[in-house]
Amino acid sequence: MTAVGSACMGTSTAVGEDWVRALSVPGPLQDEAMSLLHDLMLRAARRQVLRMTPMLGGVGLDVVDEIAHQSANDAMMAVLAKLGSFEGRSRFTTWAYKFAVLQAATDVRRRVWRERAVDVDRLELVPDRGATSEQYAEAVDLASAVRHAINTVLSQHQRRILLALVVEEVPVDVLADRLGATRNALYKTLHDARKRLRAHLRETGHLADLTSQAGTP
Amino acid sequence: MNRRYRPLAPGLVARLTLDTDPWLSCDDCFRLVDQYVEELLEAPAGAAPDAPAMLAHLRGCPACADETTTLLLLAAEDRGLDPGVAVARLRERS
Ligand SMILES: [Zn+2]
Numbered sequence: 261m262t263a264v265g266s267a268c269m270g271t272s273t274a275v276g277e278d279w280v281r282a283l284s285v286p287g288p289l290q291d292e293a294m295s296l297l298h299d300l301m302l303r304a305a306r307r308q309v310l311r312m313t314p315m316l317g318g319v320g321l322d323v324v325d326e327i328a329h330q331s332a333n334d335a336m337m338a339v340l341a342k343l344g345s346f347e348g349r350s351r352f353t354t355w356a357y358k359f360a361v362l363q364a365a366t367d368v369r370r371r372v373w374r375e376r377a378v379d380v381d382r383l384e385l386v387p388d389r390g391a392t393s394e395q396y397a398e399a400v401d402l403a404s405a406v407r408h409a410i411n412t413v414l415s416q417h418q419r420r421i422l423l424a425l426v427v428e429e430v431p432v433d434v435l436a437d438r439l440g441a442t443r444n445a446l447y448k449t450l451h452d453a454r455k456r457l458r459a460h461l462r463e464t465g466h467l468a469d470l471t472s473q474a475g476t477p
Numbered sequence: 478m479n480r481r482y483r484p485l486a487p488g489l490v491a492r493l494t495l496d497t498d499p500w501l502s503c504d505d506c507f508r509l510v511d512q513y514v515e516e517l518l519e520a521p522a523g524a525a526p527d528a529p530a531m532l533a534h535l536r537g538c539p540a541c542a543d544e545t546t547t548l549l550l551l552a553a554e555d556r557g558l559d560p561g562v563a564v565a566r567l568r569e570r571s
Binding site for chain 2: 355361369429450461
């Protein structure tokens with residue numbers, strides 16, 4: 261056992277600062293720490309890719325491993341670049357995993373969407389025909405209010421982001437790539453759009469309907 | 478121009494108008510998520526970490542929610558905890 265610990269169980273026998281020091285100071289310990297860190301990154305990336313394989317359309321383990329290795333390599337660079345920001349508020353391993361999980365998830369979503377167009381301009385929201393007769397009038401009224409609010413109280417940018425992220429379910433990082441924006445900026449637009457819709461629907465008296473339907477799957 | 482129609486089912490209406498206050502950005506979610514999953518795993522049964530902004534973000538941001546689930550699974554395995562129980566803990570708070 262080294263001062264850094266074993267990566268195969270994802271546990272460390274030393275505190276996080278030892279990982280930071282081991283990864284930072286040139287020498288044999290650094291080489292070993294780098295190797296252990298790479299194992300951690302690969303484990304986390306592989307886990308994320310495996311969870312997303314249904315989205316990838318039944319690819320084999322060779323493709324899973326190819327994506328996981330690339331993501332792990334990129335995540336390792338991200339971890340090393342951010343080493344100084346590790347504050348020890350979690351185990352070093354948990355902190356490091358998140359870089360690999362983010363990288364792998366982003367890589368898979370990009371791959372899944374690379375051939376798919378995002379087009380919200382031809383999208384039209386209509387009442388749900390699945391509603392039962394007694395629900396129907398209420399559902400039509402609520403759907404009409406929500407559709408009207410989306411078309412009238414949101415800016416064109418808010419409307420397009422809301423439709424792409426929520427109705428079309430375009431992943432936020434994929435949409436950010438397409439628009440040359442950041443994930444943060446798009447989520448903020450979505451947050452503001454939802455807030456504006458809620459405020460409007462509160463004014464029109466529809467917010468109670470929303471609350472009663474919120475628990476419906 | 479061909480239009481594409483999407484029914485406004487109750488679940489979609491709820492997602493379109495979700496209350497995602499208190500505000501938390503994706504970057505801040507990423508900054509805090511490792512600490513959050515560890516608190517979730519280490520809290521006694523029935524006791525939740527007090528993180529309303531994190532919960533609101535995870536409800537409103539599927540990408541961050543998915544990544545948080547994986548991180549939770551990894552951290553649970555490191556502690557020898559049942560990943561299914563860990564994920565159930567996350568979902569019951571979302
Ligand atoms: Zn997010």
